[in-house]
Amino acid sequence: MKYTTILFVLLTTNSMLAQNIKQIDSVAKVMCTYLETLHIKNDTLKITRLYEEQLYPYLDMVTAENINRVGQQVYYRLQRNCVSFRDLLDRLEPPKEASVRMGNKPTSIITNKQLKEFKKKSKFYYFEVSGDTTNVLMSNGKWTDTFTNNTYSKLTYTWRNKTEFELVFVESNNHTRSFLSVAGDSYWYQVLAKEDGYYLLSLTIPEQDMYETFKFYYY
Structure with missing residues (x-):
């Protein structure tokens, strides 16, 4: 799951979420x-x-x-x-790979054939803000991010319609992701297009009215 940056000067790690x-x-x-x-x-x-x-x-x-x-x-x-x-x-701190944010929902132009190919694939990857590669296993309603330090995030996904799916956060032992999301947090994705070596996806968080497009590479 995409989303992250660095920059906080206060702090050291503690993964407990006792604060309300x-x-x-x-x-x-x-x-x-x-x-x-x-x-x-x-x-x-x-x-x-x-x-x-x-x-x-x-x-x-x-x-x-x-x-x-x-x-x-x-x-x-x-x-x-x-x-x-x-x-x-x-x-x-500009991201290593630029994404695009927009206020209007982008239009998907992916073909039915390309979409079927996407849904058959299970191994993907994307780039973090830092440039690190995060691997994704997407299969049977389960989505797992594996980070360069061998930590993980676990989510579930369900298709909302032909081109859109919802990710729901379950858990993570990754420092950043464990603070970024809590169990039940929802993220909406749309498959927009297929390009050479990657799919173009958009991401929005419900109720934010902001869409971010990014490259979702496949193996």
């Missing part, structure tokens, strides 16, 4: 709204202001033993749930 995710998402929503009001051209200054005015005051209310974990939860949930924050991070 609704509270975390509420904080992320407030931060997203605040970010959209910041008319600062310099992106480094903009993210610094966001942290100083919104994140750090919240973390001041968190116990010392939980501050790292909670900080990471807020950061990754903000990344998942706030398009403006994802755009900001991409400007600060």
